[in-house]
Amino acid sequence: xxxxxxxxASRRLQLAAPLLxxxxxxxxxxxxxxxxxxxxxxxxxxxxxxxxxSTFAWSETLTRATPLILTGLSAAVxxxxxxxxxxxxxxLYAGALAAVAIGGLHGGEGFALHPALxxxxxxxxxxxxxxxxxxxxxxLKSRLGVDEVVTTLLLNFIVLLFVSMxxxxxxxDPTAMGxxxxxxxxxxxxxxxxVARTRVHTGLIWALALxxxxxxxxxxxxxGFQIRAVGANARAAAFAGMPVGWVTVKVALLxxxxxxxxxxxxxxxxxxxxxxxxxxxxxxxxIVIAMLAALNPLGVVAAAxxxxxxxxxxxxxxxxxxxxxxIADVIVSVSLLSMLVAxxxxxxxxxxxxxxxxx
Amino acid sequence: xxxxxxxxxxxxxxxxxxxRLRGITKRFGSLVANDAISxxxxxxxxxxxxxxxxxxxxxxxxxxxxxxxxxxxxxxVFGAPLAPGQPKAALAAGVGMVHxxxxxxxxxxxxxxxxxGTEPLWWPFSRRAAARDKLVATGQRFGLGVDPDARxxxxxxxxxxxxxxxxxxxxxxxxxxxxxxTAVLTPAEVESLxxxxxxxxxxxxxxxxxxxxxxxxxxxxxxxxxxxxGKLIAVLPAAGADKALLAETMVGRQVHMPTRRPRxxxxxxxxxxxxxxxxxxxxxxxxxxxxxxxxxxIVAIAGVAGNGQQALAxxxxxxxxxxxxxLALQGRAMPARAADWVRAGVARIPEDRHAVGxxxxxxxxENAMLxxxxxxxxxxxxIVKRAAAQSHARQLIERFDVRGTDAMGLDxxxxxxxxxxxxxxxxxRALVGDPSSKQPPTLIxxxxxxxxxxxxxxxxxxxxxxxTVARGAAMLLVSEDLDEIFALADRVAVxxxxxxxxxxxxxxxxLADIGLAMAGAEAEHAH
Numbered sequence: 001x002x003x004x005x006x007x008x009a010s011r012r013l014q015l016a017a018p019l020l021x022x023x024x025x026x027x028x029x030x031x032x033x034x035x036x037x038x039x040x041x042x043x044x045x046x047x048x049x050x051x052x053x054s055t056f057a058w059s060e061t062l063t064r065a066t067p068l069i070l071t072g073l074s075a076a077v078x079x080x081x082x083x084x085x086x087x088x089x090x091x092l093y094a095g096a097l098a099a100v101a102i103g104g105l106h107g108g109e110g111f112a113l114h115p116a117l118x119x120x121x122x123x124x125x126x127x128x129x130x131x132x133x134x135x136x137x138x139x140l141k142s143r144l145g146v147d148e149v150v151t152t153l154l155l156n157f158i159v160l161l162f163v164s165m166x167x168x169x170x171x172x173d174p175t176a177m178g179x180x181x182x183x184x185x186x187x188x189x190x191x192x193x194x195v196a197r198t199r200v201h202t203g204l205i206w207a208l209a210l211x212x213x214x215x216x217x218x219x220x221x222x223x224g225f226q227i228r229a230v231g232a233n234a235r236a237a238a239f240a241g242m243p244v245g246w247v248t249v250k251v252a253l254l255x256x257x258x259x260x261x262x263x264x265x266x267x268x269x270x271x272x273x274x275x276x277x278x279x280x281x282x283x284x285x286x287i288v289i290a291m292l293a294a295l296n297p298l299g300v301v302a303a304a305x306x307x308x309x310x311x312x313x314x315x316x317x318x319x320x321x322x323x324x325x326x327i328a329d330v331i332v333s334v335s336l337l338s339m340l341v342a343x344x345x346x347x348x349x350x351x352x353x354x355x356x357x358x359x
Numbered sequence: 360x361x362x363x364x365x366x367x368x369x370x371x372x373x374x375x376x377x378x379r380l381r382g383i384t385k386r387f388g389s390l391v392a393n394d395a396i397s398x399x400x401x402x403x404x405x406x407x408x409x410x411x412x413x414x415x416x417x418x419x420x421x422x423x424x425x426x427x428x429x430x431x432x433x434x435x436v437f438g439a440p441l442a443p444g445q446p447k448a449a450l451a452a453g454v455g456m457v458h459x460x461x462x463x464x465x466x467x468x469x470x471x472x473x474x475x476g477t478e479p480l481w482w483p484f485s486r487r488a489a490a491r492d493k494l495v496a497t498g499q500r501f502g503l504g505v506d507p508d509a510r511x512x513x514x515x516x517x518x519x520x521x522x523x524x525x526x527x528x529x530x531x532x533x534x535x536x537x538x539x540x541t542a543v544l545t546p547a548e549v550e551s552l553x554x555x556x557x558x559x560x561x562x563x564x565x566x567x568x569x570x571x572x573x574x575x576x577x578x579x580x581x582x583x584x585x586x587x588x589g590k591l592i593a594v595l596p597a598a599g600a601d602k603a604l605l606a607e608t609m610v611g612r613q614v615h616m617p618t619r620r621p622r623x624x625x626x627x628x629x630x631x632x633x634x635x636x637x638x639x640x641x642x643x644x645x646x647x648x649x650x651x652x653x654x655x656x657i658v659a660i661a662g663v664a665g666n667g668q669q670a671l672a673x674x675x676x677x678x679x680x681x682x683x684x685x686l687a688l689q690g691r692a693m694p695a696r697a698a699d700w701v702r703a704g705v706a707r708i709p710e711d712r713h714a715v716g717x718x719x720x721x722x723x724x725e726n727a728m729l730x731x732x733x734x735x736x737x738x739x740x741x742i743v744k745r746a747a748a749q750s751h752a753r754q755l756i757e758r759f760d761v762r763g764t765d766a767m768g769l770d771x772x773x774x775x776x777x778x779x780x781x782x783x784x785x786x787x788r789a790l791v792g793d794p795s796s797k798q799p800p801t802l803i804x805x806x807x808x809x810x811x812x813x814x815x816x817x818x819x820x821x822x823x824x825x826x827t828v829a830r831g832a833a834m835l836l837v838s839e840d841l842d843e844i845f846a847l848a849d850r851v852a853v854x855x856x857x858x859x860x861x862x863x864x865x866x867x868x869x870l871a872d873i874g875l876a877m878a879g880a881e882a883e884h885a886h
Contacts, residue, residue: 220742220745221743222732222733222738226732228718228720229718229721229729232718232719232721233717236718237729238697239676239678239697239709239715240697240701241696241700242698
């Protein structure tokens with residue numbers, strides 16, 4: 001038996017790969033559930049029900065999916081250009097902080113502007129904050145060849161410390177009884193709820209619209225063409241006359257802006273102020289989601305809902321059958337790994353040798 | 360030279376068989392790479408394996424050397440069956456292989472390279488003295504003198520090839536497979552290789568010589584096996600065969616050798632004055648180069664790889680800026696911005712079509728507009744005009760006979776095309792240029808435009824280039840293939856260590872002159 005590479009990856013297999021990957025993931029995770037001493041079937045049923053089983057479950061899943069879609073898009077566009085932005089977490093916090101700086105500081109009301117002007121200013125500030133945070137690593141990469149994985153990853157810690165400093169200092173909420181949290185965003189700037197008595201907010205519409213816009217840009221736009229060409233073969237793109245360094249910078253601005261918006265929308269739609277634990281690793285999960293979606297912006301939406309549903313479902317499942325919520329992290333990570341393996345494997349075929357003739 | 364051929368090798372006295380392939384079949388999916396190939400190799404014989412790219416030469420040799428396992432068929436070496444799929448077994452049976460791309464460690468000595476992999480790892484002491492004696496003795500026996508202590512990095516390409524051959528011989532090879540051995544050699548080095556081959560077969564070794572150069576095959580081999588589409592089409596004695604017959608048998612149809620129309624050079628299109636390019640480490644890649652390219656004329660740059668032709672081509676691709684000197688296109692100084700060169704009507708054909716010429720993961724139609732996607736023909740307000748781009752690609756595919764897009768159409772990923780078809784796409788993209796103008800390109804810069812192409816594709820590329828020059832384009836050809844240079848060029852210049860000789864009419868150069876100049880003899884004259 002030998003493994004040979006296919007000349008052109010089979011389409012049918014490429015579609016079947018994610019399904020196989022999910023099946024494999026559930027198999028592996030069920031071993032862990034059984035190990036924790038819980039009934040596997042019931043645990044999965046509870047997980048599904050908790051994530052997708054009711055209006056409330058859906059509302060929680062979609063609330064959780066909103067920032068994940070945005071960080072997923074951020075990673076998807078950057079990775080497509082081979083700019084490995086691991087810094088979405090930091091960019092998200094930078095965006096959140098910028099949003100509050102525009103819309104919450106200055107006497108708790110933000111700048112003295114009509115909300116119709118202040119709201120776009122707040123979103124723009126968040127996008128710019130995220131974009132600028134990624135601009136440095138992108139310039140270092142294209143000018144000096146500095147590895148952006150290292151710089152963006154390390155920037156996350158710097159940003160978190162900076163946020164911590166601001167929450168205990170300049171942006172501290174004086175009415176928070178000493179808790180490290182920022183001032184609250186002006187009421188008029190907060191996003192409306194989509195469904196009454198749930199937490200799901202209009203930020204979801206923003207995220208979906210941005211996903212469609214990014215998909216269209218990648219498919220029909222010259223910038224999308226540049227991004228795909230530079231990412232797939234930078235030398236050929238440069239030979240053809242594409243401004244490779246400039247494309248990298250544009251991608252960085254776009255990716256950072258999306259992650260920054262994730263922070264602003266999270267503040268305006270859910271928390272209304274910044275805390276150090278407002279993101280349970282949305283920036284990092286965005287990478288997983290982008291990979292699960294094979295860097296397709298519309299796929300990012302599906303992958304984000306899937307991951308959010310698992311996270312939400314695992315919460316309620318763990319309460320009912322006493323399996324640690326870490327099972328959600330395991331499921332998400334194993335699904336990423338098996339997804340990567342499955343898409344790789346779809347490019348190969350197994351050949352069974354007829355033994356008799358080859359002597 | 361053809362007269363020499365008959366006297367060149369004495370036919371073996373008794374052609375007893377050392378290697379026998381029986382009914383070798385290898386499939387890759389639906390593709391039959393080798394179809395029931397049966398072949399014999401005699402003692403003291405040079406057998407040439409001739410065929411286009413994809414004819415199955417490499418697959419056959421890979422099966423013989425144990426890299427692949429045949430689906431059907433068997434191999435006998437010196438009368439004993441050869442275990443399939445084991446390079447070690449092939450080596451032990453006396454089959455040695457010299458790959459086109461050398462497998463030597465540059466930072467080790469010749470002796471180290473020859474010993475590499477021959478000693479058991481658990482044995483604490485290296486038997487260098489014995490290995491050195493064996494290496495020196497083998498070198499003397501076959502007339503392959505190489506200093507055992509020289510580092511590979513210091514050796515010329517010809518010497519490295521000798522080390523590869525020695526490596527196989529020291530390990531006891533009696534059957535030597537040479538894969539495109541002359542592709543990287545200068546004419547003098549080719550002569551020396553042929554001398555080595557003569558010694559090998561005089562001492563009873565056998566050689567399988569893989570090539571697509573018909574002249575060489577006719578000169579060096581006694582029998583010629585021709586593969587086409589995975590099938591063994593014919594095995595001919597070299598004596599009495601001629602080039603046209605071989606080419607036709609190989610391609611399976613008549614090959615139209617390129618025809619040159621008479622042309623007269625026109626105005627100067629591009630001029631280099633004292634052009635110097637200094638690398639980051641201070642080395643001069645180009646040293647005070649003067650060159651004039653005129654409309655309707657082909658100037659070829661000959662030279663051993665790595666002597667500055669890369670920098671020269673990149674200057675005219677718009678990728679490299681001058682350190683000093685002047686570069687003017689149609690009287691205008693040009694910056695090193697590829698997009699500007701494209702806009703000025705320069706048709707650019709890079710050396711490495713996979714890494715530089717095309718984005719393999721993108722579909723054929725997007726690669727067809729890769730250089731001009733930002734121009735109004737193909738986009739407006741940041742949106743790609745899909746219909747225009749696709750119809751342009753369709754026209755290129757039709758006009759330049761790009762094959763391999765039947766199954767998936769314009770969305771075929773470009774890397775799925777064969778090398779020849781990818782080159783036709785790049786050629787078409789460059790020569791057609793702006794689809795809204797009917798003008799020929801002002802300048803064609805072609806860096807090894809037929810590297811690795813089979814004879815059919817090669818003839819096609821040459822014809823297209825000649826036709827475009829006849830319509831008034833100037834052309835710079837960079838090539839390591841002297842046959843190509845003399846087939847196309849009006850004037851030829853030789854580059855050696857960054858210095859360019861004056862470009863003299865092609866007819867004034869003899870093969871010997873050019874060989875000397877490539878080795879740097881003329882540069883010494885000049886000093």
